[in-house]
Amino acid sequence: MKIAIIGAGITGLTAGYRLTSQKHQVTIFEKNDFAGGLASGFKQKNWDWSLEFFYHHLFTTDQNAIKLINELGLGDQLKFSRPKTSIYYEDKISRFDSPASILFSPLLNYPQKIRTGLATIFLKVYPDWHSLEKITAVKFLPKLYGRKAYQILWKPLIKAKFGSFSDQISAAWFWARIKKRSFQLGYLDGGFQVLIDKLEEKIKENGGKIYLNQEIARINDLNHNNKYDQIVLTVPTSIFSPKTKLPPMLGALNMILVLKEKFLIDNTYWLNINDPGYPFVSVVEQTNFIDPKYYGGNHILYVGGYYPANHRFFKMTKEEIFKEFLPFLKKINPDYNFKLKIENFKLSSNKYAQPITPTNYSRIIPPHQTSIPNVYLANMQQIYPWDRGINYAVELGEKIAKFIE
Numbered sequence: 001m002k003i004a005i006i007g008a009g010i011t012g013l014t015a016g017y018r019l020t021s022q023k024h025q026v027t028i029f030e031k032n033d034f035a036g037g038l039a040s041g042f043k044q045k046n047w048d049w050s051l052e053f054f055y056h057h058l059f060t061t062d063q064n065a066i067k068l069i070n071e072l073g074l075g076d077q078l079k080f081s082r083p084k085t086s087i088y089y090e091d092k093i094s095r096f097d098s099p100a101s102i103l104f105s106p107l108l109n110y111p112q113k114i115r116t117g118l119a120t121i122f123l124k125v126y127p128d129w130h131s132l133e134k135i136t137a138v139k140f141l142p143k144l145y146g147r148k149a150y151q152i153l154w155k156p157l158i159k160a161k162f163g164s165f166s167d168q169i170s171a172a173w174f175w176a177r178i179k180k181r182s183f184q185l186g187y188l189d190g191g192f193q194v195l196i197d198k199l200e201e202k203i204k205e206n207g208g209k210i211y212l213n214q215e216i217a218r219i220n221d222l223n224h225n226n227k228y229d230q231i232v233l234t235v236p237t238s239i240f241s242p243k244t245k246l247p248p249m250l251g252a253l254n255m256i257l258v259l260k261e262k263f264l265i266d267n268t269y270w271l272n273i274n275d276p277g278y279p280f281v282s283v284v285e286q287t288n289f290i291d292p293k294y295y296g297g298n299h300i301l302y303v304g305g306y307y308p309a310n311h312r313f314f315k316m317t318k319e320e321i322f323k324e325f326l327p328f329l330k331k332i333n334p335d336y337n338f339k340l341k342i343e344n345f346k347l348s349s350n351k352y353a354q355p356i357t358p359t360n361y362s363r364i365i366p367p368h369q370t371s372i373p374n375v376y377l378a379n380m381q382q383i384y385p386w387d388r389g390i391n392y393a394v395e396l397g398e399k400i401a402k403f404i405e
């Protein structure tokens, strides 16, 4: 069969790899001048490894991605370790990534700590997300964790991530986040770009074609004279179906600071910002997870958040946004002299980064088969209850390849 795939993110590339392995003639069209979508990376001249435009790691539960990485011969390059995750609350950083760190946390009293531990264990073992999708996270979590723990730990994160949509998010979304989280985090030697490069290489080896800088605006343009037997869209639903009933997707913005010295001096890799009023939700020091030697000795700091597509940040320059972020970064490490320590910085932004999943979302997920014959949809708005991730993009790419064969 002749198959066109729109979008060369992990979903499109995985589908392309599977379909070309089955001897189908596959052509992938990608609007950017690079493949890999949200998981792609870039390299500075003095770096040995690529760095993702947006912070990325895998969990040990990401079995579809791990299997594919092994199958592609990259298994030896996938390393798991246990970097530090902390919470920034009332102007202090507190470790919060293990039973022991919760036990010693100054944020909660003992009964609250015990309840937090039990609530988390409950979500880890509770099998039925369907019952949870009927209730919102903001109603369910105070009941499960208790008001105080909810207000310190989860309310600020849900608010910061989903903004005006936070009151609508289903408890199933939260369940999925806890269910799949592992203590150990994984990263590929060389960055996730290595996986993207390998998929591209295999697709081409199998006779597939990948056209970059090819934005497909309408399916009709692509399928003039019925050129393709099947078309797979791996792009956000609203791009091809502007009247979709799905909620809009949130955008993401990551400021990448290339620094001469460590910023999070307590070695935290992932810092959730739980204090209100910050213009970002996470500060992620890549080089507290991965050795700075792979980035020419530089220290890499991501400062990121999620914003609606019409947010003013998407119209601002990196300098303007940095100026807004700076006073807040200074609160986190008041001794850090950015003027002296910053080598350069970069802004990554994408307006289609995070699906919004209100209660009973499973009832409105669009099917893979669209209303147009032989045109299929496979995107991150369809992987619910799971949150978006490389693992689910791989699973979805494999599923859609089987579906259309």
Ligand SMILES: Cc1cc2nc3c(=O)[nH]c(=O)nc-3n(C[C@H](O)[C@H](O)[C@H](O)COP(=O)(O)OP(=O)(O)OC[C@H]3O[C@@H](n4cnc5c(N)ncnc54)[C@H](O)[C@@H]3O)c2cc1C
Pocket (backbone or CB within 6 Å): 006, 007, 008, 009, 010, 011, 012, 029, 030, 031, 032, 035, 036, 037, 038, 039, 054, 055, 056, 057, 058, 214, 215, 216, 217, 234, 235, 236, 239, 252, 253, 254, 304, 352, 353, 354, 379, 380, 388, 389, 390, 391, 393
């Ligand atoms: C801030 C952030 C942090 C993340 N952290 C993690 C993490 O730690 N671990 C993890 O596993 N996952 C993480 N993810 C999620 C992960 O990156 C995505 O789930 C995954 O890459 C999605 O792949 P995809 O192919 O489905 O979508 P995309 O990557 O969005 O790919 C879609 C592709 O389609 C192209 N396209 C769009 N419109 C058109 C058009 N009209 N014509 C042609 N091409 C088009 C786009 O350019 C893009 O390349 C993160 C995402 C973000 C935003």
